[in-house]
Amino acid sequence: MSRLMALLKREYWENKGAFRTTPLVIGGIYIVLTLMFLITFNHFDNEFQSLKELTRWLTQTDVALRGDIIYAVTAGVFPGLFSLVLGFVVFFYLLGSLYDDRKDRSILFWKSLPASDTLTLGSKLLSAMVVAPLIFWVIYVLTYIVIMLIFSVVVLSLGENPWTLFLGIGSPFKAWSMVLASYLAQSVWYLPLYGWLMLVSSFAPRIPLLFAVLPPVVVAVLQIWIEFLQTFTLKKNLFGIIGEWWANSPMITSVGNHGDGDLGLTLGFPLTDTFSHEATIVNMLDRLFSTHMLIGLAVAAVFLGTALWLRRRATES
């Protein structure tokens, strides 16, 4: 256990820039943009003459609707940039995870420590699935709190009550929990992709990005070509499968209308109707306990097993 913790720490130290500085920068941008908005609001050409007028107008809107909107923004819009960048960070982290130390030969040092390859690989997968999302989530929550504090000060200075206006009605804890749940569900959902990236990382002699992207492109293009040649049509090619997988992701991506006319959070991208895209824990679990996921896990196991096999042999020549 202490070995695993040490290995997780090593991953964090090595990737501090991606895991910690990046979300901090995003949080900083949010806060700066908020301040810029507050400072220049009065100069916008809009129907409200001042912040005071806007605030007064807001206090007169329907409380339940206001609560729904605040909740939707907290969980569906606010984390957007965090979620997007987290995806890139994890992608490139995994692509380098078993490659970088082979390239600079420090793998010989890591292998001189009494930590098994399985534990090493596990620590890297865990960093991608849990550590990075958790850090991004914490910084998202902190940024949100800072911005709410700024708004509260402004609203207080305008003589209104921030608690009844927004603080007390948006169920922030529920929103934060939903985002965290969706991050973790997404980590499980994307295991086949993570497995693939680690596999590529364990064998690519150079430019792992190329090795990660090229084979699926070649396969998909071939499939499309075969489809074109034959009279009957193949239902799906690899692009279609990957695209659908991405569209069905349990990540909260946006705010949308889910049938009943109410405003709700959206999971993934509602391009298919394989799964319900309404953001609920039940719908996240529905994905994680589906046949899709089962096949995905089998694929991930093959990729990760091969990556481990290659890692054991990485010092051969």
Add this chain to the structure above:
Amino acid sequence: MNNVIEARGLTKRYKRTIAVDNIDLQIPSGRIVGLIGPNGAGKTTALKAILGLANYEGELSVLGKNPAKDRASLMEEVCFIADVAVLPRWIRVWQLIELTEKIHSKFSREKCLEYLASTKITQDHRVKQLSKGMVVQLHLAIVMAIDVKLLILDEPTLGLDILFRKQFYTNLLNDYFDEERTIIITTHQVEEIEHILSDLIFIQDGRIALDCSMEKVQENYVELIVAPDNAPAARELKPLYERELFGRHIFLYENANREHLKELGELHTPSVADLFVATMNGGAA
């Protein structure tokens, strides 16, 4: 006798070449073994097999374990420095120390800091900020602070100045080595380790060309220096090797009659380097 390393028929093939060819090897504990061979002789490959870093054919047991299967648990008892400095470049010295401490149960932080105190390395340095020699110093400080049964050093002092090299081998002998431990060293600077070795193994073309203790080297091998007119007589006695230096002929003999040789010229104990050259060119003389 308790052997730290036991190999029988150890073989390593790459696609076209045989890097290690059917080696038998027994290394008992409490020895300092010099593993010496020309470039590409298979030294590093053999060490990789011993460290569980490469697959192999044949039987191999290191501290009673199978290195191919039990690398992680073997590394609790074995430490190694491979070739040139391979510490991760991004890491800071304090992070490296903390990691090693957490992962290696037999690491002593005090000892490591003690060794580091004699260098210019500070805890806040990143490895990439250090010179090549300093990286080696850091790696050696870490390795020497781990209490293991087998230490393998593959060209450990590459890039170090002569002052530090001398100091290092002195420390290795005085502070680190004891009867419980075994050290295997490969290096091209044979002269520097000659006096600390207890055993000598020469490797050539993946085979063991010589495997004996230093006492045996002194007993069995002798060098004879003769004037040119005595050279034909010396040549008659079947030397292993002959060379010429400043007009004098130098012959190296194995298990020769010393009384007989004395009549021809001066006798010397050969240096490891000379013995090495003679063995590598064996049969050519």
